[in-house]
Amino acid sequence: MSSTPQPPARLRNLTPANRRLILIAVGFVIVVLTPFEATRVSAGIQEAFLLLSYYAEEHVLLCLVPAFFIAGAIMVFLDRQAVIKYLGPSAPKPLAYGVGAVSGSILSVCSCTVLPLFKGIYQKGAGIGPAIAFLYSGPAINVMAIILTARVLGLQLGLARAVGSVLFAVILGLAMHVIFRAEDEERTTNAAMFETGAATGRTRSLHQDAGFVGVLILILIVLNWPEVDEGFAVWRIIHAARYPIAALFGAVMVTMIVRWFKRQELTSWVSATRDFALQITPLLFAGILVAGFLLGRPGQEALIPEQYVAALVGGNSLGANVVAALAGALMYFATLTEVPIMQGLIGAGMGQGPALALLLAGPSLSLPAMLVIHGELGTRKTITYVLIVVVVSSLAGMLYGTVFA
Numbered sequence: 001m002s003s004t005p006q007p008p009a010r011l012r013n014l015t016p017a018n019r020r021l022i023l024i025a026v027g028f029v030i031v032v033l034t035p036f037e038a039t040r041v042s043a044g045i046q047e048a049f050l051l052l053s054y055y056a057e058e059h060v061l062l063c064l065v066p067a068f069f070i071a072g073a074i075m076v077f078l079d080r081q082a083v084i085k086y087l088g089p090s091a092p093k094p095l096a097y098g099v100g101a102v103s104g105s106i107l108s109v110c111s112c113t114v115l116p117l118f119k120g121i122y123q124k125g126a127g128i129g130p131a132i133a134f135l136y137s138g139p140a141i142n143v144m145a146i147i148l149t150a151r152v153l154g155l156q157l158g159l160a161r162a163v164g165s166v167l168f169a170v171i172l173g174l175a176m177h178v179i180f181r182a183e184d185e186e187r188t189t190n191a192a193m194f195e196t197g198a199a200t201g202r203t204r205s206l207h208q209d210a211g212f213v214g215v216l217i218l219i220l221i222v223l224n225w226p227e228v229d230e231g232f233a234v235w236r237i238i239h240a241a242r243y244p245i246a247a248l249f250g251a252v253m254v255t256m257i258v259r260w261f262k263r264q265e266l267t268s269w270v271s272a273t274r275d276f277a278l279q280i281t282p283l284l285f286a287g288i289l290v291a292g293f294l295l296g297r298p299g300q301e302a303l304i305p306e307q308y309v310a311a312l313v314g315g316n317s318l319g320a321n322v323v324a325a326l327a328g329a330l331m332y333f334a335t336l337t338e339v340p341i342m343q344g345l346i347g348a349g350m351g352q353g354p355a356l357a358l359l360l361a362g363p364s365l366s367l368p369a370m371l372v373i374h375g376e377l378g379t380r381k382t383i384t385y386v387l388i389v390v391v392v393s394s395l396a397g398m399l400y401g402t403v404f405a
Helices: 016-033 039-077 080-087 093-107 114-123 128-140 143-153 155-179 181-188 206-223 233-240 242-260 263-295 306-312 318-330 338-347 352-361 367-377 379-403
Strands: none
Touching (some): 039 114, 039 206, 039 263, 080 093, 114 128, 114 263, 128 379, 143 155, 143 338, 155 181, 155 379, 206 242, 233 242, 263 318, 263 367, 318 352, 338 352, 367 379
C-alpha cells in the first residue's frame, strides 16, 4: 500500500486548529506579496484555469472517468494472486516487465489518464518494477505519437523515441525494483495480499474477469482514438466511427454485467471507482493549475516565456539536456500535443539531443502526475522515479545529439 510521509515532529504536535491557522497565514502572505497586476502573473493565472478547463472538457469524461472504472474493476474483480503471479516482485522478469510494458503501451493514454490504472494494479499486488514499467509505457510508447514524431520531426528522431521509450520502460522498472526491492517484497508478502475471490463466493473464472476488464480498456482506447489530418486511412475511419464502436463494446459490457456479476460485486465496483476519483482528482486538478500557471497551454505563454525555455535548450550540452528533461517532466502533454510543441521549439533553436530528452521525459511525467504518484508511493519513491526519468532522458539526449544529430 502507499507509504504516507510523516510531517516533522513539531508539526505533528500542533492542534488541527493551529495547523489551519498557519495555512491561512501562509496563504495570506502569498496573496499580499504576489504582484497580480504584473502581465506575466495575470497571464499565468488565466492560463492555469484555461488549462484546467481544457483538461476537464477534453479528458475527464472520455479519459479519466473510464480509467477510474477500469481501476475499480481491477481492484474488485481481478484475483490478487493472479496479479502477483504475473506482475509481482517474484514473477519471472521477462514475463513481469513484458506484461507491464506491453499492457501499458496498448492503452496509449496521457500521463494523467494512466494514473488510476497504475494505482489499481499496484494496490492489487503488482511489484513496483512492473507497475512503474506500466506507468511509463502507457503515455510514452504511444504508437500514433511515435509515427507522428517520425513524420513531422524526422524519421531519425521518431526511431530514437521508439527505441528509447521501450528500453526506458524496462530500465525504469528494473531500477525501481532494485532500489526498493526489500520494501516491495514485504508489501506483497503480507497475508492480506493473498485474499482470493473464493472468499466472497465469486464463481467467475480468471478469464472472465480479465475479459471484462479488457472490454472496459477497449472502450477507453476507442473513445480516445486520435484524429489525424492526412494519411492513415484506417486510423481516420476508426476515429470517425469511435462512438458507435464504443457503444458496441458497451453493449458487450452490459451483457457481461447482467450474466456474470452479483449486485454486491457491482456495488463494490462503484465504491472502488468512487474512492479512486476522490483520491486522484483533487491532486490532479491542483497539479494542472500549477502547470498551467507556470507554462500555460500548448502554444500559449504563462509565467515562464516559451522563448526562455527554447534559449536554454539549444545545442547539446549537459545543461541543455537536463533543462529539456526537467521541462518535459513538469509540463502537461495531452496525447499527441507534444509533437507540434516540439516542432515549435526546434524551430526556435532547440537542439536535437534536448528534443529527444523532452520527448522521453515529457509524455510520461507531468506535475499533476507527480502529485498523484506521491500520494501512492510516498516521497522517496516518487523523487527517485522522477530523478531516474530526468537523468536517463538527459543521458539519452546527449548520446543521441553526439552520435546521430
